[in-house]
Amino acid sequence: MSLEIIPVKIDKEIEQNDDITELLLSSTSKPEIKDNDILIITQKIISKQEGRTVQLSTIMPSLLATGIGSEYGKDPRVIQKILDESKRIVRLNNGVIISETIQGFVCANAGVDESNVKQGHVTLLPKDANASAQKLRADIKKKTGKNVVVIISETFGRPFRIGQTNCAIGLSGISAISNYIGAKDTFGRILHVTEIAIVDELCSASELVMGKSLNTPIAIIRNYKFNDSLSSINDLLRSKYEDLFR
Amino acid sequence: MSLEIIPVKIDKEIEQNDDITELLLSSTSKPEIKDNDILIITQKIISKQEGRTVQLSTIMPSLLATGIGSEYGKDPRVIQKILDESKRIVRLNNGVIISETIQGFVCANAGVDESNVKQGHVTLLPKDANASAQKLRADIKKKTGKNVVVIISETFGRPFRIGQTNCAIGLSGISAISNYIGAKDTFGRILHVTEIAIVDELCSASELVMGKSLNTPIAIIRNYKFNDSLSSINDLLRSKYEDLFR
Incomplete structure (x- = not known):
C-alpha cells in the first residue's frame, strides 16, 4: 500500500503555551486525524510553545x-x-x-x-523532546480519541556528507529502530546487522513536504506499519564509548 | 499537496544484464510511470544487473x-x-x-x-552509480516517453546515532541539495546555512515502503516538487579536508 505524506499548515506564529492540538485540528489544511497516523512536528514550534526562546x-x-x-x-x-x-x-x-x-x-x-x-x-531545543512528544500524543488522544504516533524533528548535519537531513529528537508510540536482526533475506539467510533508524527516516520523509519557510511545521504520515513500543529517543543515541568518531 | 510513496514489487531475482526498465514496467504491482516521478532503486539490484557480484x-x-x-x-x-x-x-x-x-x-x-x-x-557497490542512474533514466525515457528522476540508494550507518538510514549513491535529473541560502524565513530574515540533502531524504522516505526482504527494490515518490539540474552524487561528498570527523 502507498505511503501518504500530508503537509499541515499552521497559519499562526506559535507563542508560549499555545494549544498545539487545537491549532492542528483548526488548521486551514483541515487534516483528518486517523488511528495510526504518524505526526511529525518540527522542533521549532515545540520550543516556542514551551518558552524555549x-x-x-x-x-x-x-x-x-x-x-x-x-x-x-x-x-x-x-x-x-x-x-x-x-x-x-x-x-x-x-x-x-x-x-x-x-x-x-x-x-x-x-x-x-x-x-x-x-x-x-x-x-533552544526542547529540554526533553521525548516528554514533549508523550504529552502531545496524550493530548491528541484526549481531544480526538485517536491513537497516533508523535515524533519531534530537527535538522542535523552529518560527517562525511554535505547537507542536513531531518532527524528525530523525541518520540512517543513507536519503536525508534526497525530491527531486522534474526529476520531472513530473500535467500532465506539470517540478516545479522540490519537496524534501520526508521524514526529518522520518517522525519526525513516529512521534511520533503515541510520546507523551511512555508508555515508547515507538521506532517502526517499515513499507512506506515510500525511497531508500537515504549521506545525513547535514547535508543538512537550512540554512547561516546561506542562511537568511532568522537 | 500530499506526497505519495509507492512500492514496486519485482518478483524475479535480478541477474546480470536483466532489463530493469522492462521488469519495472511488467511488475505485478503495475506502477503507472508519470512525468516527474522520482524512482528510488536499491543498490542491490543495480549491482546484480551490472555483474558486481x-x-x-x-x-x-x-x-x-x-x-x-x-x-x-x-x-x-x-x-x-x-x-x-x-x-x-x-x-x-x-x-x-x-x-x-x-x-x-x-x-x-x-x-x-x-x-x-x-x-x-x-x-559490491556499482562502480559508478551516478552513471547507472543516468543510463536507467534515459532508458525509461526511451521506453515510456516519461521524464523521471532516478536515484540509487544504499543504507549507511552514521556516527553518533544508532541505526542505518537509506542514502543516495547515484542520481540523475534532480539537484542533490535543496539550497535555502538567500531564502527568507517566516520573519523575513535571510537564511544563511540551510542546505538540505533532499536526495538522501527521498531515499530515507523510500526505505519505509521497501523493507529488507520484501522483493520491493524500487519505490516511486510522486508529487515532490524538485529542481532539475546536472547535479551529481559528488555534490554530497564532503572532502576529507573539510570534514571535522576524519
Whole structure:
C-alpha cells in the first residue's frame, strides 16, 4: 500500500503555551486525524510553545564565549547559549561548533537557532523532546480519541556528507529502530546487522513536504506499519564509548 | 499537496544484464510511470544487473586481509574485497571496518555485502552509480516517453546515532541539495546555512515502503516538487579536508 505524506499548515506564529492540538485540528489544511497516523512536528514550534526562546539582550557572555565569538566573528551571546546547552564541545574549527547537547545529541550549535524567530532572539531545543512528544500524543488522544504516533524533528548535519537531513529528537508510540536482526533475506539467510533508524527516516520523509519557510511545521504520515513500543529517543543515541568518531 | 510513496514489487531475482526498465514496467504491482516521478532503486539490484557480484571461492586473500580476518574472526576473502573496494581505511575497531570507498563514500565494509545474494557470494557497490542512474533514466525515457528522476540508494550507518538510514549513491535529473541560502524565513530574515540533502531524504522516505526482504527494490515518490539540474552524487561528498570527523 502507498505511503501518504500530508503537509499541515499552521497559519499562526506559535507563542508560549499555545494549544498545539487545537491549532492542528483548526488548521486551514483541515487534516483528518486517523488511528495510526504518524505526526511529525518540527522542533521549532515545540520550543516556542514551551518558552524555549531567549532574548539575546538578557545574556551576559562569559570570557570564554566572548573569546570564541571574537576569534570567529560571532555574537558572543549566541556562543554563550551554545555553551549553556552543551555538555562538551566535540569539535571547534573555523567557527563551527559541534557539541554534545545536554540531551545527548551531537550537532552544530547545540540546536541554538536564530532562524524563524523574532529579531534579537534565539530558540533552544526542547529540554526533553521525548516528554514533549508523550504529552502531545496524550493530548491528541484526549481531544480526538485517536491513537497516533508523535515524533519531534530537527535538522542535523552529518560527517562525511554535505547537507542536513531531518532527524528525530523525541518520540512517543513507536519503536525508534526497525530491527531486522534474526529476520531472513530473500535467500532465506539470517540478516545479522540490519537496524534501520526508521524514526529518522520518517522525519526525513516529512521534511520533503515541510520546507523551511512555508508555515508547515507538521506532517502526517499515513499507512506506515510500525511497531508500537515504549521506545525513547535514547535508543538512537550512540554512547561516546561506542562511537568511532568522537 | 500530499506526497505519495509507492512500492514496486519485482518478483524475479535480478541477474546480470536483466532489463530493469522492462521488469519495472511488467511488475505485478503495475506502477503507472508519470512525468516527474522520482524512482528510488536499491543498490542491490543495480549491482546484480551490472555483474558486481563476486564468488568468494575465486578470491585469494592477501596477508593483510588474512591478518584482519584472523584478528576479528571474519572471512579473509570478504576482508580482501573490502580492501579492494576502499581507497583507505578510516577506522578499524572491534572488527568494524569504516573505509572511504573508491567512489568516495565513507561507510562500513565498503558496501561489500553478503545479504540478499547467493550463498558464497558478495555484492559490491556499482562502480559508478551516478552513471547507472543516468543510463536507467534515459532508458525509461526511451521506453515510456516519461521524464523521471532516478536515484540509487544504499543504507549507511552514521556516527553518533544508532541505526542505518537509506542514502543516495547515484542520481540523475534532480539537484542533490535543496539550497535555502538567500531564502527568507517566516520573519523575513535571510537564511544563511540551510542546505538540505533532499536526495538522501527521498531515499530515507523510500526505505519505509521497501523493507529488507520484501522483493520491493524500487519505490516511486510522486508529487515532490524538485529542481532539475546536472547535479551529481559528488555534490554530497564532503572532502576529507573539510570534514571535522576524519
